[in-house]
Amino acid sequence: MKTTSKTLTIAAAAAIAATGVFAETELTVYTAFEAEDLKRYADTFNEAHPDIKINWVRDSTGIVTAKLLAEKDNPQADVVWGLAATSLLLLKSEDMLEPYAPKGVEALDPKFVDSDNPPYWVGQDAWAGAICYNTVEAEKNGLTPPTSWKDLHDPMYKGHIIMPNPNSSGTGFLDVSSWLQMFGEEAGWDYMDGLHENIARYTHSGSKPCKLAASGEIPIGISFAFRGAKSKAAGAPLEVIVPSEGVGWDMEAGGIIAGTANLEAAQTLLDFAVSTKAMEMYNVGYAIIGIPSLAKPVEHFPDGLKDALIENDFEWAANNRAAILAEWQSRYDGKSDPK
Structure with missing residues (x-):
C-alpha cells in the first residue's frame, strides 16, 4: 500500500511523542548570574520549554561586558540574561540589542523596563x-x-x-x-x-x-x-x-543580541525571564524582584x-x-x- 507524506508526518510526530526526542534549538546565553543558580534557572525554563537548550557563558559582570563589546562585530551570544542594567544600557548605546517587548512586560515595575518602546532590555531582580x-x-x-x-x-x-x-x-x-x-x-x-x-x-x-x-x-x-x-x-x-x-x-537584566539567528527562541526566553514563574524563581534569593507584588521576604536579608x-x-x-x-x-x- 502506498504511504502518503501525511501518514509519514503523523508517524514521525507519534515517534517523537513516544521517545521524548524533540528538535532542539540551542541558545548561547551570556550571564553574570551566580554560578550555583544556573542549573536551577535552566531547569525551571525547560519545564515549559524543553525544546530550547541554554548554553551558558558565565563570568563576572565586567568580564562578560568586555567580552560582549569585543565581539560587537561578530556576536557569539544570542541572549544576555542576568547582567547589570548599566551594562545593558552600554550595549544599547552600541546598537547591540534587538528591541522586544516580552509578554507580560506591562506587569513589571517601570524602573525595570528600558524607556524605549519597544524596550531594548528588561530587568528581573535587584541586588x-x-x-x-x-x-x-x-x-x-x-x-x-x-x-x-x-x-x-x-x-x-x-x-x-x-x-x-x-x-x-x-x-x-x-x-x-x-x-x-x-x-x-x-x-x-x-x-x-x-x-x-x-x-x-x-x-x-x-x-x-x-x-x-x-x-x-x-x-x-x-x-x-x-x-x-x-x-x-x-x-x-x-x-x-x-x-x-x-x-x-543595580538590576539583573536581559536582552536579545541584535542579529541572532535564533530570534524566536530568544524571544521565548525573554518572555519567560519576566514571567510569574521566573519572578518566583529569582525571589528564592533576591528580595527585590521586577514584579514587587510577588515578592516574599528572604531569610536573613537585612532590615x-x-x-x-x-x-x-x-x-x-x-x-x-x-x-x-x-x-x-x-x-x-x-x-x-x-x-
Missing part, C-alpha cells in the same frame, strides 16, 4: 551593596562593627577589608558609582582614597569578599546583600550591614535594605563607566588579585 561582617573574626581582631561607609576609614580596620575590583565586578562598579553619586565626584574619590588605605586586596568577583568573610579569611567583605544572606543561612557567623548613608544597587537604596542614575553610570573604571584602575589597581 544591592552591603557589608559582610564576620563577628567571630572581628572579635579576635578587636574590631567593632561599622554602621556607615565612612566608618571603614577607621585605622582599626586596616588590612581587614576586601572589596571587588569594579573593572571585573558589577558589584564593585555599583559601589564605586554609588559613592560618587552619594558623596559627589571629588569627595567620592577622596572617600575611596581613604578606604584604599584599609583595603587588604581587591577581588575579581562581587560575591568573593563575602564568601571570604563567611569562611573567616577576612573580617569584612564589601559585597552584596544576597550573598551575605545566603552565607548566613548556611551557618556563617555573619552580620549583613546596611551602611547608614545608603547603598548602591531596611529597600529603603536604603539610593536614587541610582543608571544612565549617568553607564555613560561614565569607562572614565570611572580608568580612574579607579590608575589609583588602586596595585592591590588587585592577579587575573
Whole structure:
C-alpha cells in the first residue's frame, strides 16, 4: 500500500511523542548570574520549554561586558540574561540589542523596563551593596562593627577589608558609582582614597569578599546583600550591614543580541525571564524582584535594605563607566588579585 507524506508526518510526530526526542534549538546565553543558580534557572525554563537548550557563558559582570563589546562585530551570544542594567544600557548605546517587548512586560515595575518602546532590555531582580561582617573574626581582631561607609576609614580596620575590583565586578562598579553619586565626584574619590588605605586586596568577583568573610579569611567583605544572606543561612557567623548613608544597587537584566539567528527562541526566553514563574524563581534569593507584588521576604536579608537604596542614575553610570573604571584602575589597581 502506498504511504502518503501525511501518514509519514503523523508517524514521525507519534515517534517523537513516544521517545521524548524533540528538535532542539540551542541558545548561547551570556550571564553574570551566580554560578550555583544556573542549573536551577535552566531547569525551571525547560519545564515549559524543553525544546530550547541554554548554553551558558558565565563570568563576572565586567568580564562578560568586555567580552560582549569585543565581539560587537561578530556576536557569539544570542541572549544576555542576568547582567547589570548599566551594562545593558552600554550595549544599547552600541546598537547591540534587538528591541522586544516580552509578554507580560506591562506587569513589571517601570524602573525595570528600558524607556524605549519597544524596550531594548528588561530587568528581573535587584541586588544591592552591603557589608559582610564576620563577628567571630572581628572579635579576635578587636574590631567593632561599622554602621556607615565612612566608618571603614577607621585605622582599626586596616588590612581587614576586601572589596571587588569594579573593572571585573558589577558589584564593585555599583559601589564605586554609588559613592560618587552619594558623596559627589571629588569627595567620592577622596572617600575611596581613604578606604584604599584599609583595603587588604581587591577581588575579581562581587560575591568573593563575602564568601571570604563567611569562611573567616577576612573580617569584612564589601559585597552584596544576597550573598551575605545566603552565607548566613548556611551557618556563617555573619552580620549583613546596611551602611547608614545608603547603598548602591543595580538590576539583573536581559536582552536579545541584535542579529541572532535564533530570534524566536530568544524571544521565548525573554518572555519567560519576566514571567510569574521566573519572578518566583529569582525571589528564592533576591528580595527585590521586577514584579514587587510577588515578592516574599528572604531569610536573613537585612532590615531596611529597600529603603536604603539610593536614587541610582543608571544612565549617568553607564555613560561614565569607562572614565570611572580608568580612574579607579590608575589609583588602586596595585592591590588587585592577579587575573
